[in-house]
Amino acid sequence: MQLETSNNTWIILYQVYCIQWQTSSRPSIAEMYLDEEEDADVNPLGHFWIEGDSLAPPCQAELDVVNGILDLAEPYITAESTLYDLGCGDGRICTEASRRFKCKSIGCEIEPHLIERFRNNVHRLDLADKVKVVQGDLLELELDQIGVIVVYLLPESVEMIRSKLIGALERGSVLIFNTWGLKGIQYKTKATCGFADNCNLFLYDASCLI
Ligand SMILES: C[S@@+](CC[C@H](N)C(=O)[O-])C[C@H]1O[C@@H](n2cnc3c(N)ncnc32)[C@H](O)[C@@H]1O
8 A cells, every 4th residue: 555645744743753753852850850869879878978068958849949949039039130049059940931931030059060060961951041040159259130049058058148148138139048048147037848848948038128
């Protein structure tokens, strides 16, 4: 039997193939990170971290905490603003923020294996025009863009960047802290999220400085 197929049919089949390829190679963030949560290698060096190695251990916020942070950030963020994550791990807060709010995001991370994962995820999610990956020490990072700054660092590390954070607040940025906030300054909003609501988030804006 001879099958006759017109050029138009081939074009349509090719288009269907391209759409399928694009959808299958671009997972949703939830699918992508849930896969990784089950991967024992998600934080291969986490167990070897000892205090003093860096400003916080390499552990990622779980997805419901990522969503809790972004729910808190939502009223303060537009497509024109920038979200920073200082010590961003695999960059999940940045990628999800840019996907959800179409905003720019900047993630700074010192661990090479997490930066590699972050870069791969930015590529897989086709977010290179929105998400900036900064490999290096967050102590060196300029917070010159106005927006939301996410911090999940040890309390003594927060103190090390305190003046930088206060400067950003004065310029109009909003700070969201996971677990440990700014010592001696009353937060504007507190939210709980995560498994059994066991994760505390603290939001500060310029009004907290008065
Ligand atoms: C507690 S984890 C938080 C990760 C991410 N922000 C999140 O909430 O999922 C802290 C991260 O900060 C990174 N870190 C620690 N010291 C750093 C430094 N000096 N510069 C950049 N990143 C650093 C760690 O490697 C780790 O990935």
